[in-house]
Amino acid sequence: MNFLIFLGEISFFILIGFFLVFNLYNHKEKEEKAFRSSLLILLGLISVNVFFLIMPGLLRNLLFLTVFLATFAAFFIMYFSSKPSGNIEFIGEKKKVDERDTIFARFELKEKGKNYNDYYNRRPEYKATDDEIRKLPDILEPEHMKKDPVLFSLTAAEDDYLKHHIKLVSGDVTLDKIELSPFDNTRTVKNIVKYLGSDICGVCELDQTYVYSHVGRGPEPYGMEIELKHKYAIVFAMEMDIEMIATSPKPPVIVETEKKYVEIAKISVIVADLIRRMGYDARAHIAGSNYQAMLAPLGWRAGLGEIGRIGILITEKYGPRVRLGLITTNLPLTPDSSKTFGVQDFCQKCKKCANNCPAQAIPYGDKTEEKGVLKWVLNREGCYRFWRKAGTDCAMCLYVCPYSKPQNWFHDSLRKLISQSSTAQRVSLWADDYFYGANPLPKEPPF
Ligand code: SF4
Numbered sequence: 001m002n003f004l005i006f007l008g009e010i011s012f013f014i015l016i017g018f019f020l021v022f023n024l025y026n027h028k029e030k031e032e033k034a035f036r037s038s039l040l041i042l043l044g045l046i047s048v049n050v051f052f053l054i055m056p057g058l059l060r061n062l063l064f065l066t067v068f069l070a071t072f073a074a075f076f077i078m079y080f081s082s083k084p085s086g087n088i089e090f091i092g093e094k095k096k097v098d099e100r101d102t103i104f105a106r107f108e109l110k111e112k113g114k115n116y117n118d119y120y121n122r123r124p125e126y127k128a129t130d131d132e133i134r135k136l137p138d139i140l141e142p143e144h145m146k147k148d149p150v151l152f153s154l155t156a157a158e159d160d161y162l163k164h165h166i167k168l169v170s171g172d173v174t175l176d177k178i179e180l181s182p183f184d185n186t187r188t189v190k191n192i193v194k195y196l197g198s199d200i201c202g203v204c205e206l207d208q209t210y211v212y213s214h215v216g217r218g219p220e221p222y223g224m225e226i227e228l229k230h231k232y233a234i235v236f237a238m239e240m241d242i243e244m245i246a247t248s249p250k251p252p253v254i255v256e257t258e259k260k261y262v263e264i265a266k267i268s269v270i271v272a273d274l275i276r277r278m279g280y281d282a283r284a285h286i287a288g289s290n291y292q293a294m295l296a297p298l299g300w301r302a303g304l305g306e307i308g309r310i311g312i313l314i315t316e317k318y319g320p321r322v323r324l325g326l327i328t329t330n331l332p333l334t335p336d337s338s339k340t341f342g343v344q345d346f347c348q349k350c351k352k353c354a355n356n357c358p359a360q361a362i363p364y365g366d367k368t369e370e371k372g373v374l375k376w377v378l379n380r381e382g383c384y385r386f387w388r389k390a391g392t393d394c395a396m397c398l399y400v401c402p403y404s405k406p407q408n409w410f411h412d413s414l415r416k417l418i419s420q421s422s423t424a425q426r427v428s429l430w431a432d433d434y435f436y437g438a439n440p441l442p443k444e445p446p447f
Pocket residue numbers: 356357358359360361362378382383384386387393394395396397398
């Protein structure tokens with residue numbers, strides 16, 4: 001074998017190896033379209049390689065040299081292209097959010113009741129839209145339940161379980177302090193949170209901007225001013241099952257959402273209790289619902305991910321396909337730093353969630369200012385209206401997001417690559433549409 005053929009064969013080896021691995025993962029992940037497309041490319045590459053080998057001498061050498069130079073140039077451009085940049089930007093006075101303004105708090109108001117009247121007197125701008133959405137059957141109402149009585153009943157059971165555990169989120173500190181260094185406290189708590197089932201865990205100082213101003217849901221009196229003086233936030237994430245999410249917008253999505261909330265509640269309640277037994281105040285914030293602070297921005301501050309176009313946290317390993325948990329505490333801890341891994345640039349180019357949102361609730365354009373933060377602002381009413389029509393939460397945006405691919409060696413390497421190279425981001429966007437489809441179809445439920 002001469003030197004030029006050797007160089008060309010290295011390129012073919014890398015390309016064929018890549019598509020072989022990709023094809024095997026597609027088979028494992030039941031990605032039929034990607035499986036067929038990658039198999040075609042794989043067979044094409046093998047055929048071209050054989051075709052080149054049977055070409056006469058000089059032409060064969062030239063073809064192999066061309067393949068080598070093209071592969072080398074592609075790697076060179078990918079490696080030396082600019083690194084994606086961008087971070088969350090604050091452009092004005094940071095303002096707290098009133099939990100009463102959140103969608104779920106608004107739709108818990110009893111029509112024509114005192115809180116309802118008080119709220120819409122203060123916030124008349126929401127009333128017409130909210131009343132129009134109220135005419136649609138609520139998520140677990142009989143009209144939806146009859147579409148899949150078993151799975152919707154499972155959701156209702158998960159939801160009941162959560163509601164019964166709200167009383168466990170806080171308690172008195174009765175024991176003497178166990179004195180460990182902040183570093184040891186942090187390591188211990190993170191290890192325990194992960195041992196109990198979380199996939200990622202981080203710590204940040206509790207920025208009061210992200211503490212709700214007033215109670216909008218939960219056991220505390222509606223409208224009560226929130227005083228959450230804990231110094232630290234422990235934020236963790238649990239991966240959502242991709243097969244359940246891929247049925248979007250069908251009942252398995254809401255079953256999986258509630259399942260993760262139940263698991264998160266278990267971890268949060270136990271860890272908050274543990275910290276109180278170590279002699280420091282702590283409170284779990286769980287769905288059901290009794291959050292006193294906003295999870296996504298705290299998750300960003302704790303280094304779990306970045307906020308993307310979709311308006312929620314995009315983690316490095318699982319993309320937005322996670323649910324978040326939160327414990328606030330005075331236990332001395334060592335905060336993590338927020339991270340950037342190219343999400344702002346990627347979302348600027350991508351828009352796949354916006355293209356696939358059945359409610360057209362995700363913005364296509366640039367970020368806008370909300371409460372002093374420059375971000376993509378979701379049409380929350382549009383999103384929730386669709387949930388009430390579908391009878392389940394939707395998660396189509398989570399399913400189609402390129403960052404949501406399964407967590408394994410192959411996809412992790414690609415996620416790493418797009419965090420380092422703007423060219424790799426462009427190529428991966430094109431590849432995601434080509435292999436998985438620009439508008440991926442929902443899949444059959446796993447059970
Ligand atoms: S959950 Fe569904 S409706 Fe809501 S923003 Fe995502 S894709 Fe759109």
